[in-house]
Amino acid sequence: MASVKVQSVSKWFPRRDGEPLHVLQNIDLDVPEKTIVAIVGASGCGKSTLLNIIAGLIKPDRGCVFLNGVKASEFKDWRSMTYMFQEDRLLPWRTAAQNVAFGLEAAGVGRAERKARVAETLELVGLSQFAKAYPHELSGGMRSRVALARSLVTRPTLLLMDEPFSKLDATIRSQMHDEVLRIAKLMDMTIVFVTHDAEEAVVLAKQVVVLNPRPGRVRETRMIDLPYPRDPSAPAVHEQARALRQSL
Numbered sequence: 270m271a272s273v274k275v276q277s278v279s280k281w282f283p284r285r286d287g288e289p290l291h292v293l294q295n296i297d298l299d300v301p302e303k304t305i306v307a308i309v310g311a312s313g314c315g316k317s318t319l320l321n322i323i324a325g326l327i328k329p330d331r332g333c334v335f336l337n338g339v340k341a342s343e344f345k346d347w348r349s350m351t352y353m354f355q356e357d358r359l360l361p362w363r364t365a366a367q368n369v370a371f372g373l374e375a376a377g378v379g380r381a382e383r384k385a386r387v388a389e390t391l392e393l394v395g396l397s398q399f400a401k402a403y404p405h406e407l408s409g410g411m412r413s414r415v416a417l418a419r420s421l422v423t424r425p426t427l428l429l430m431d432e433p434f435s436k437l438d439a440t441i442r443s444q445m446h447d448e449v450l451r452i453a454k455l456m457d458m459t460i461v462f463v464t465h466d467a468e469e470a471v472v473l474a475k476q477v478v479v480l481n482p483r484p485g486r487v488r489e490t491r492m493i494d495l496p497y498p499r500d501p502s503a504p505a506v507h508e509q510a511r512a513l514r515q516s517l
């Protein structure tokens with residue numbers, strides 16, 4: 270089970286000309302286990318930077334991150350966490366199954382177990398029939414499922430996603446939301462994701478953190494107290510998304 274705590278995190282990026290860029294200011298975030306949290310805000314307000322700091326890819330200049338109550342700098346169990354990027358980053362010369370197997374190969378998992386777990390994970394995302402297909406043979410939605418499967422194959426408890434569905438059309442995106450919710454529940458996952466889409470935030474998240482730009486600060490944290498699954502066309506969802514959009 271995974272929880273995330275971000276405590277008073279600030280970040281500056283050096284600039285060749287002039288003052289360092291103040292990207293994040295005093296960010297606090299509390300993600301209890303098995304919760305889905307959305308980080309929303311205008312482009313350039315530091316959402317990806319914050320996610321990268323949570324993932325340990327970037328070090329904060331001030332403050333710290335706790336993963337399962339352990340300081341990120343002392344955290345060892347990185348395999349329990351996975352990151353889904355904005356682009357699917359599939360390797361074009363590998364089949365869907367081989368793309369999904371990647372993380373297991375890196376972890377030194379043996380061939381037989383790899384095969385079983387890849388098959389199981391492709392099944393989980395509804396892609397068993399396409400195990401041998403290459404990325405160029407797949408639709409955008411299917412590629413997105415492969416990317417999701419690749420993230421899930423190590424059975425993480427924490428899933429970080431940076432606008433992973435932003436390039437999909439509305440219908441497919443909505444299908445991916447259903448998949449993510451189903452799988453999150455099945456696997457008891459905690460999810461922190463970034464989006465600039467208010468509806469996506471309201472359909473998926475229990476807690477929505479709104480960032481203000483330059484430097485990125487938490488403007489407000491909104492609780493979305495609607496039962497899952499949330500129908501994107503339901504009035505209550507519309508109302509919450511509208512309110513969130515206004516706050517953006």
Ligand SMILES: Nc1ncnc2c1ncn2[C@@H]1O[C@H](COP(=O)(O)OP(=O)(O)O)[C@@H](O)[C@H]1O
Pocket residue numbers: 282283290292310311312313314315316317318319
């Ligand atoms: N590695 C970096 N070096 C310098 N500036 C960066 C770096 N990464 C991001 N930035 C800058 O920090 C700001 C926030 O970026 P980012 O976190 O990607 O925002 P968002 O994901 O909300 O669009 C932007 O102005 C961006 O240009």
Ligand SMILES: [Mg+2]
Pocket residue numbers: 316317318431
């Ligand atoms: Mg970004």
